[in-house]
Amino acid sequence: MASSLPSSVSVTPLPPFKPDLYQRAWSSIPHPTLPLLATCHAKAVTVFSLSTLTKHSSLSGGHTRSVRCAAWKPGLPPGKLCLVTGSFDATAGLWRWEKEADEGGEGSMEVDVTKGSNASRPDTEKDASDDDWEFTLVLEGHENEIKSVSFSPSGQYLATCSRDKTVWIWEDVGAAEDEDEWETVAVLSEHDGDIKAVAWCPDVPGRNKASSNRHGSLDVLASASYDNTVRIWREDGDGEWVCVSVLEGHEETVWGLQFEPRTDNERFPRLMTFSADGTVRIWTLQVEEEEPTVEDGRDANNPFRSAMSGIPNTMRRGLREDWVCTAVLPKAHTRAVYSASWSSDSGLIASTGSDGLIVVYGEEKDVTKPASSAEEQSKETGDHGNARSRDGWRILGTVANGHGAYEINHVTWCKRYDAGAEQKGTEEMLVTTGDDGVIRPWQTRAD
C-alpha cells in the first residue's frame, strides 16, 4: 500500500488486447488470482490472458441474448475455473473449465500467481480451445435481464440482480459433493427499479470485527438501483436476508458499487457508489456508540426505536445500520459514470463513463494525524459532524477520449503479467472496456 499520496498519476495506454472484438463490450473481469480476464460482449465471453494480452479461450452458445456481466468463482482448487455469466435472456449460466488429468504439470491452466512462480505460458498452447469450457448449469428465476452477478468472498453465495427489481441469492449446496447444485436462499424485492449491480463486502478483518457480535453469516451484500438508491443486506441469523440500510443521495441511476478492498484497518469497509448523476460517492458505516447515547439522542422523536426498547440490544443492532455519505469525489465527469474501481493495492479509485474520460483519484491522508490505526479508529467514531470534510479525495490523473469517440463501459484495476511489467503479478494497471470493442490496458505510474 502506498504510504503517501503521489502528487499525480500518469495514465498511459498500453497495446490493446488482441483480437479486437469489433462490437460493444460491456465489462472485463479479472480473475482473483490467475492472469485471466473475462470480457462480456454480445452473447459470449472472451477470456484473455494477462500474460500475452491475447485470447485464451471463449465461452459461447449458452445464452440467447447479450451477456452483460460475469463473475469468477473464488477459492477453487488448482486446475479448475468456474465463471458465472449474467445475460439479458434472464438467466445466469455456470461454466466450468477443467484441466485434463493426463496433461501433467505443464498443462494449459494458468499457474496460480499466489505461488509466486513465473507463469508458464499455457495460453499459447493449442489445448486452450473453446471446447475446454463446459456450460454446466442454468440458473433460472429472474423475469427480465440480469444486470450483474457477484460471488460472496468464500464462493458460498452467488447474488444476481435484474430489471425485475429483485436480487436473488443462490447458495452452492453441491460444493461438498463436487456437484453443481444451487439453491435459492433469498429473493430480495425492496427496490423500486431495475437493480443495476450487486457487490459483496470482501472478507477483511474490518468486516469480521464489526460483525463479530452478530448472529448468522458475516456476509454483507449491497445493491445499486435505477431507483437512485443503494441497499445493504444481511442475514439476520434465522436464514432470512433483510435490508438493513437504504443509502439515499444519488440523483440518478446508481450504476454500480464496490466495497473498500483494502485491509489495513479495523473499521468496516466503506462503500463506493457511482451514478448517472456523474458522481462517485463514498459511504461509511456509522459505528454505534454507547447504547445510552443512542437512546438519548434519537429515541425521543423516533417512535420506531421506542417501540423496540423491549428487544435485546444484540438483536436491535442487527436490524438497522446507519450509512452516511462521507465523501463525494471531485467532479470530473460530464455524463453518466458507468464504472469505477477501487484498488486493493494502492487505494486509488479509477472511474469512467459515457464521456470517455478515465479519472484516477487518491485519498489525502491528513499528515498531521498519527498513522496509528487505533487513533484513526477513535477519530472515525468521534467526529461524525466533520466526516464529509475529513475524507479528502483528489484527482491525480485524467485521460480524455480513452476509447476515441466511444463510450467506456467498464474500468478495473488489474495485476500486470505481460512482458512489459516490471513486477509481474504485483504491479497494477487499469483495463478499460468500450463500445468500440477494444479492451485497453493502461499503465499507471505515480509521479
Place this chain on the structure above:
Amino acid sequence: MIRYRNGLWQSALSSKVIKNHLTTCINTKSICKPITALRAYTKAYTRPERYLRLYSYRPAPNEPTRHRLHCAHTILFRMERSDLDNANPTILNVSQLPSRRQKQSAARKGPENRYDDVLFSKKQSGAYGFGNRVSSWPSSDEEDDADLPEEPIDELEIYDLISSISDPEHPHTLGQLSVVNLSDIHITPSPSENADPEALRTVTVDITPTITHCSLATVIGLAVRVRLEQALPPNYRLDIRMKKDSHAQDDQVNKQLKDKERVAAALENDTLRGVLDKMLLTCV
C-alpha cells in the same frame, strides 16, 4: 454522369455493382477496407448532398464490424426497397416541412438514376471489376480528404434524419405530426463553433407526443435514438427527452431513454425491434 460541387465526382457506379459488393460483404462478414467507407455511404444515401463531407469521414480504426455490416444491410435494404416502390412516394404536406433534402429533388431523374448521385466514385478506375474482388473498392484517399471542407452536422440535418420516421400508430411521419420539431433540436457545442470534429457533441431532441398520455412515447423516443445512433458518428451523444409537460410520465420515459443498458436490452426484444424497423422504413 452528374457533376457535383467542384466537379469532384466523375463517374458513377451502377447500383447493381454496389448491391453485389454489399451482398458479398454481408455474406462473408468481411471487414474489407471498402467497408470502412460504408457508414459514410449509408449516410450519403440518405443525404446525397452530404456525400462530399461524408466521404471524407474516416471511421475510427476500431469501428465495430457490427456497425459496418449494419450499414451494409441498411443500404442494401433501402436500395431494394427503392426499386420496389413506385416512383411517387410523395407524402402530403411534406413539402412544408423544413428540409435541406428538397433542394436535391431536381437531381433525381428516374428509377435508374435515383441513387447515382450518391454512388459516385472519385476515381474512374473504381468503377470496374470490384464485384468479385471487394478490395478494389475505391479507397478513401487521404490526400483527397484533406481538401474537402468539413461541413458540420447541424440541427436541420438531425431533423431530416428523424422527421421521416413513421409514427407507430398513424400513417404519417413524426415530422408531419409535429412530434419532432426543428426548434426542439439542439447541438452542443453548437455546430457553428469551429471545434475539433472529433470532440464530443451532445444532441438534445425534445419530443412532443401527440397526447399527454401516449403510451407509445417510449417507442417513439427509442426509434429516434436508434435512428440517430445509426446515422451519427460515434462522438455524438444523444439525449432524447419528452418535451416538458408534454407527457404525463415524462420523467420515467426520459430515464428509460437515457439508460444505455435498457435501450440495448430493448433492441434485443424481437417484437419491439419489429415495431422499430417498421417505423424506420420510411427513413430515406
